[in-house]
Amino acid sequence: MSGPFDTLVEAARSGFDMAAHKPLMEAWQGLSLADIRKDLTGRLERAGVAEGADEARFLLNHVLAPASLAQALADPALFSWQQAEVLAALAWRRLQRVPLSQVLGSQPFWTLDLAVTADVLTPRADTEALVEAVLAEAGEGEARLVDLGTGSGAILLALLSERPRWTGIGVDLSDAALAIARGNARTCNLANQARFLRSRWGESLRTAAADILVSNPPYIVSDVLAGLEPEVRDHEPALALDGGADGLDAYRVIIADLPRLLVPGGLFALEIGFDQGESVSALAAQAGLVGIGVKQDLAGQDRVVIGRRAPG
Numbered sequence: 001m002s003g004p005f006d007t008l009v010e011a012a013r014s015g016f017d018m019a020a021h022k023p024l025m026e027a028w029q030g031l032s033l034a035d036i037r038k039d040l041t042g043r044l045e046r047a048g049v050a051e052g053a054d055e056a057r058f059l060l061n062h063v064l065a066p067a068s069l070a071q072a073l074a075d076p077a078l079f080s081w082q083q084a085e086v087l088a089a090l091a092w093r094r095l096q097r098v099p100l101s102q103v104l105g106s107q108p109f110w111t112l113d114l115a116v117t118a119d120v121l122t123p124r125a126d127t128e129a130l131v132e133a134v135l136a137e138a139g140e141g142e143a144r145l146v147d148l149g150t151g152s153g154a155i156l157l158a159l160l161s162e163r164p165r166w167t168g169i170g171v172d173l174s175d176a177a178l179a180i181a182r183g184n185a186r187t188c189n190l191a192n193q194a195r196f197l198r199s200r201w202g203e204s205l206r207t208a209a210a211d212i213l214v215s216n217p218p219y220i221v222s223d224v225l226a227g228l229e230p231e232v233r234d235h236e237p238a239l240a241l242d243g244g245a246d247g248l249d250a251y252r253v254i255i256a257d258l259p260r261l262l263v264p265g266g267l268f269a270l271e272i273g274f275d276q277g278e279s280v281s282a283l284a285a286q287a288g289l290v291g292i293g294v295k296q297d298l299a300g301q302d303r304v305v306i307g308r309r310a311p312g
Helices: 004-018 022-028 033-046 052-064 069-074 081-095 100-104 125-137 154-162 175-187 222-227 249-261 277-286
Strands: 106-109 112-115 143-148 166-172 194-198 210-215 262-271 290-296 302-308
Touching: 022 033, 022 081, 033 052, 033 069, 033 081, 052 069, 052 081, 052 100, 081 100, 100 106, 106 125, 112 154, 112 175, 125 154, 125 210, 125 262, 125 290, 125 302, 143 154, 154 166, 154 175, 154 194, 154 210, 166 175, 175 194, 210 249, 249 262, 249 277, 277 290, 277 302
Parallel strands: 143 166, 143 210, 166 194, 210 262
Antiparallel strands: 106 112, 262 302, 290 302
16 A cells, blocks of 8 residues: 655656656765766767866756855765756756756856847847947936847847936847736836837837937857757847848848937947948948947957947
8 A cells, every 4th residue: 555655756757757857866866966077078079069067067066056156075974866867957958058048047148147048049148239339329317228038138238227318128029028028127126227029120219219229139140050060040039130141131120220219319230240340330421420440258259249230
């Protein structure tokens, strides 16, 4: 006759047998934490994850928190079989080349920690060059900020976090992305400065809606998409990646609307691909925008085209 405990044990055994990550749990049976770390590093590297050792450490620290990996290596009692199973479930997804940000559910950006799902691009460190460029060019007084294609809200929220007198609108065509951005605004205590709008670029915004307009639009040439890393190609939204036959489709739409959306003298900053500085700058000049310049990221690659609507 079985009791409640036996039922729980049977349910746990059944769940284990059906789990996709069962091979990892079986491989790690009886291994020390150090050996599990070594095994996971090797598996990640063989799966094509270049920074396998670093990612194994990130996953372990995530599972072990609030203890650190160093503490758990020194004291085996800090690592339980329940934590090993959580690690196996997370690691199994990463071995399928799901981005680490999606596996962990968040990604650091600027000074923020942002929720990330498959509905939004993972915020990249390169995009911080746009945040830096805007902060260097804009004042600290009141300003209305617009972020076209806001995704997770990364650019919008990073800027608002540095300028408490600014307010902003995050625009996106994806309802799922807008839900993520709204949640990030609440988590970052910026919901009182930010609101969100579903629109195709600036179509639903009124004239002179922005003192500052920013965007990280899709800029990858369509024919290149198939050759991207699996993390991007298979797990990030094509809507946020595909820039058309020459990578400039979104820029043509956004830049043509900048003279309407910006106040006279208003500032714009657009993230670009490393080889698009000249072409995007030319589009901006053709639209009558002024003060156009190209800013580089930390790797020295062209990353931002910045300029203004002519004053008056």
